[in-house]
Amino acid sequence: MSDYFELLGLPRRFAVDLGELERNYLGRSRAVHPDRLAGAERSAEERSDAAGQAMEVNQAYRALRRELPRAEHLLSLEGVTIGDNQPVAPALLAEMLELREALEEARAAGDRGRLDQLERDARAGERAELAELGARFSALEAMAAGAPERAAALAAVVDQVIRLRYLARYRDAFAEDDDVEGAA
Amino acid sequence: MTPGGDDVFVGGGLFQIGEPGQSTAPHRCGRRAVGIDLGTTNSLVAIVEDGAPRVLRGADGSVLLPSVVAYTPTGSGEARVVVGEEARRTAAERPRDTIASVKRFMGRAAGDLAGVAGMVPYELAGPGDGDGDRMVKVRLTDGREVTPVEVSAEILRALVARASAALGDGTAEEASSGDLDPDAPLIDAAVITVPAYFDDGQRQATRDAGRLAGLEVLRLLAEPTAAALAYGLDQGSRGRYAVYDLGGGTFDISILDLHQGVFKVVATGGDTALGGDDIDRALASRLLAAAGADRSRPGDPASPHDPALLRRALDEARAAKHRLSDAESTTMRLGEVSIPLGRADLAEAMRPWLDKTSRAVRRALRDAELAADELDGVILVGGSTKSPVVRDFVAELFGREPLSQLDPEEVVALGAAAQAHALSGGGGDVVLLDVIPLSLGIETMGGVVEKLVPRNSTIPARAVQTFTTYADNQTGFDIHVVQGERETVDGNRSLARFQLKGLPAVPAGLARVEIRFEVDADGLTRVSAHELMTGVEAAVEVKPTYGLTDEEVERMLLDSFENAEADLARRSLLTERVEAERLVAATRAALEQDAALCDEPTRAAIAAAMVEVERVAAGTDHAAIRRASEALDRASHEFAEARMNRAVRAAVRGRRVDDLAGDLAPGAGTSRETAGQRSR
Numbered sequence: 065m066s067d068y069f070e071l072l073g074l075p076r077r078f079a080v081d082l083g084e085l086e087r088n089y090l091g092r093s094r095a096v097h098p099d100r101l102a103g104a105e106r107s108a109e110e111r112s113d114a115a116g117q118a119m120e121v122n123q124a125y126r127a128l129r130r131e132l133p134r135a136e137h138l139l140s141l142e143g144v145t146i147g148d149n150q151p152v153a154p155a156l157l158a159e160m161l162e163l164r165e166a167l168e169e170a171r172a173a174g175d176r177g178r179l180d181q182l183e184r185d186a187r188a189g190e191r192a193e194l195a196e197l198g199a200r201f202s203a204l205e206a207m208a209a210g211a212p213e214r215a216a217a218l219a220a221v222v223d224q225v226i227r228l229r230y231l232a233r234y235r236d237a238f239a240e241d242d243d244v245e246g247a248a
Numbered sequence: 249m250t251p252g253g254d255d256v257f258v259g260g261g262l263f264q265i266g267e268p269g270q271s272t273a274p275h276r277c278g279r280r281a282v283g284i285d286l287g288t289t290n291s292l293v294a295i296v297e298d299g300a301p302r303v304l305r306g307a308d309g310s311v312l313l314p315s316v317v318a319y320t321p322t323g324s325g326e327a328r329v330v331v332g333e334e335a336r337r338t339a340a341e342r343p344r345d346t347i348a349s350v351k352r353f354m355g356r357a358a359g360d361l362a363g364v365a366g367m368v369p370y371e372l373a374g375p376g377d378g379d380g381d382r383m384v385k386v387r388l389t390d391g392r393e394v395t396p397v398e399v400s401a402e403i404l405r406a407l408v409a410r411a412s413a414a415l416g417d418g419t420a421e422e423a424s425s426g427d428l429d430p431d432a433p434l435i436d437a438a439v440i441t442v443p444a445y446f447d448d449g450q451r452q453a454t455r456d457a458g459r460l461a462g463l464e465v466l467r468l469l470a471e472p473t474a475a476a477l478a479y480g481l482d483q484g485s486r487g488r489y490a491v492y493d494l495g496g497g498t499f500d501i502s503i504l505d506l507h508q509g510v511f512k513v514v515a516t517g518g519d520t521a522l523g524g525d526d527i528d529r530a531l532a533s534r535l536l537a538a539a540g541a542d543r544s545r546p547g548d549p550a551s552p553h554d555p556a557l558l559r560r561a562l563d564e565a566r567a568a569k570h571r572l573s574d575a576e577s578t579t580m581r582l583g584e585v586s587i588p589l590g591r592a593d594l595a596e597a598m599r600p601w602l603d604k605t606s607r608a609v610r611r612a613l614r615d616a617e618l619a620a621d622e623l624d625g626v627i628l629v630g631g632s633t634k635s636p637v638v639r640d641f642v643a644e645l646f647g648r649e650p651l652s653q654l655d656p657e658e659v660v661a662l663g664a665a666a667q668a669h670a671l672s673g674g675g676g677d678v679v680l681l682d683v684i685p686l687s688l689g690i691e692t693m694g695g696v697v698e699k700l701v702p703r704n705s706t707i708p709a710r711a712v713q714t715f716t717t718y719a720d721n722q723t724g725f726d727i728h729v730v731q732g733e734r735e736t737v738d739g740n741r742s743l744a745r746f747q748l749k750g751l752p753a754v755p756a757g758l759a760r761v762e763i764r765f766e767v768d769a770d771g772l773t774r775v776s777a778h779e780l781m782t783g784v785e786a787a788v789e790v791k792p793t794y795g796l797t798d799e800e801v802e803r804m805l806l807d808s809f810e811n812a813e814a815d816l817a818r819r820s821l822l823t824e825r826v827e828a829e830r831l832v833a834a835t836r837a838a839l840e841q842d843a844a845l846c847d848e849p850t851r852a853a854i855a856a857a858m859v860e861v862e863r864v865a866a867g868t869d870h871a872a873i874r875r876a877s878e879a880l881d882r883a884s885h886e887f888a889e890a891r892m893n894r895a896v897r898a899a900v901r902g903r904r905v906d907d908l909a910g911d912l913a914p915g916a917g918t919s920r921e922t923a924g925q926r927s928r
Binding site: 086087090091093094097115116118119120122123125126239 | 507508509510512611614679681705706707708709710711766768769
């Protein structure tokens with residue numbers, strides 16, 4: 065697994081300076097973009113290498129730009145991958161069911177105002193939970209590599225990542241309304 | 249897949265037939281790369297000279313080449329393909345051999361086109377029996393079938409010829425040796441623009457057309473990106489821009505961010521089947537309805553309108569629309585029917601389509617996480633944005649006046665030329681980071697799509713994901729690659745299927761298959777799969793479903809060389825004879841039926857012309873038969889017009905067009921091709 069933080073010249077931690085990420089990404093892109101080799105006397109192999117590097121840089125940018133994929137990348141660097149079949153706390157499931165029901169009701173009623181309100185709530189809720197994720201990462205990152213309480217801190221991060229996955233999927237559901245409309 | 253096929257072409261043998269051995273570096277300085285806007289309605293070609301891009305004009309001085317291709321029936325003894333203004337002008341007379349708006353069919357299968365089939369004047373051939381024959385085709389009156397890729401290649405050839413001619417003077421020292429015109433520079437490379445929203449199949453078809461025209465396609469560039477480049481937003485400025493592109497047949501919305509000399513497409517969206525043509529059709533429908541000539545079976549390709557009547561209605565609708573750019577109101581005419589048309593009527597006719605664009609705009613802004621008022625500017629692209637109705641709509645939608653210093657019809661070609669210049673060694677300091685317009689994924693259990701590359705991912709892009717087997721001892725793994733936003737396979741476009749074989753026979757869930765997507769800078773996709781335990785592999789270039797295999801391109805190229813010779817004259821003679829016989833029979837029938845519409849001198853002239861056709865048809869000079877047939881066409885022109893007008897009058901009295909088709913089609917004069925078609 066490549067370390068995307070290293071690739072884009074950033075410290076490996078959850079809090080990322082987005083301006084720095086953008087600057088480093090654009091700089092790397094300029095350096096490796098296959099078009100930069102166009103017209104010059106380069107072999108097919110060199111071009112394909114450049115394309116591979118450009119893909120990697122784009123992949124890294126995509127992983128680090130948003131908090132949730134960034135958190136998942138940090139976890140994978142820790143050797144933790146969260147599968148789709150991870151056991152989930154019943155309370156979280158119940159909460160999600162309730163949110164989805166409210167969404168379905170508003171859709172069935174064709175209540176645009178209510179839908180917009182629910183979407184604003186979903187975004188606000190997600191922001192709050194992302195702040196909590198940041199706090200849990202800060203706690204984890206403050207600990208020494210071999211600290212005994214580290215496992216619990218890591219588990220707390222994993223829980224929050226799972227929670228955020230559900231919230232992100234719920235928020236995505238609002239975009240479907242546009243898609244359905246647009247396809248009509 | 250076509251094993252080894254790539255070798256044939258990458259090695260460069262076939263495409264260098266005109267200039268053997270010149271494909272490599274030492275001759276680069278003699279090459280010129282152009283930018284091509286291959287549009288639905290019109291196409292343009294531009295080039296960078298002295299550091300600035302300019303659009304190249306045709307011999308008639310126009311910058312727009314109508315994207316219309318007319319095929320002369322095989323063996324008529326004339327040039328076999330006519331592209332541009334002349335083809336557009338004669339479209340009404342030869343509707344079934346004249347192909348317009350072919351871009352809408354690029355990369356499409358016959359089944360995709362049910363909605364438009366009844367509203368195009370030419371005949372769409374169904375999918376054939378052979379493998380790889382799923383691409384939609386147009387059937388010409390002589391029975392030939394042409395693919396949209398071949399038709400587009402004709403347009404590209406015409407553009408290259410136009411560019412060569414325009415650059416022919418004063419560039420002799422740069423010209424290549426060989427048997428080309430020594431004054432004309434060698435144009436063998438191009439950047440071709442595509443709507444940002446084109447899917448993989450449509451992009452592939454566009455690149456195939458370029459290859460078929462003998463061009464090295466340096467890049468498929470998204471039209472809005474090209475437009476933004478042309479606007480010189482790269483000149484040290486930074487900001488976020490929306491490009492609203494409403495062309496003849498497609499709509500694109502893109503949000504771009506310029507920063508540190510990198511041009512990044514943040515979000516893109518649109519509709520590949522929405523544009524000015526829809527407006528033309530809506531207006532033409534009004535006109536035909538006013539003439540009492542509603543389509544009897546909508547969407548049924550087997551019973552379109554009478555082609556000539558439909559073509560006339562479409563031409564008049566387009567002309568009326570253009571007149572409304574300057575005037576507040578105008579009148580649409582068809583035969584003796586006329587209906588008034590004001591800007592408010594036009595706005596009303598356009599409203600459903602404009603509303604569709606605003607939904608796409610909302611979604612793109614959402615993807616970009618921007619509000620309309622956070623943009624630094626809005627750029628207009630496409631002929632349809634010249635309409636005041638569209639401009640007003642866009643200004644309202646974004647809450648600001650759009651930029652319009654550059655001609656919205658030229659701006660894309662100018663940007664493409666700039667990129668062609670940069671990619672052919674001319675330098676240029678801007679890096680373009682474009683995105684993939686539609687998500688890519690694979691089908692998983694239950695027809696659910698697992699997206700690996702989400703839409704708006706920057707390209708080139710790569711995504712890797714691991715899947716497991718679902719059955720014990722499963723030794724094969726079917727991989728179905730799809731593109732689109734729906735959660736299930738049904739709503740998405742199927743791009744390719746392939747199979748990974750030779751998996752180890754182990755319990756379900758133990759074999760692990762890693763699937764890798766790679767999307768190159770043209771937006772074209774390659775998918776590979778390998779099993780992690782044993783290392784067995786399989787890969788596919790995503791293209792055989794709708795694109796052309798390399799063998800097909802090769803065959804088409806060879807056909808085009810071989811056809812020039814041998815049996816052509818014989819085929820010409822036979823075709824001309826059959827056509828001449830049909831023409832005479834149809835004219836005779838029309839005269840018997842409608843003698844009253846024809847005065848005595850005209851009747852005599854037509855009769856004399858018929859005798860002449862019959863006389864030369866007994867001989868072997870196909871050109872003479874053609875000339876005599878044309879003379880008969882001319883002699884009976886007025887008579888045919890009279891019958892057309894009578895038919896329209898009859899329509900006003902409440903008869904349907906399908907009944908009228910019987911009156912219109914077998915007539916003399918301008919419906920010659922139609923007659924040939926109907927009697928088959």
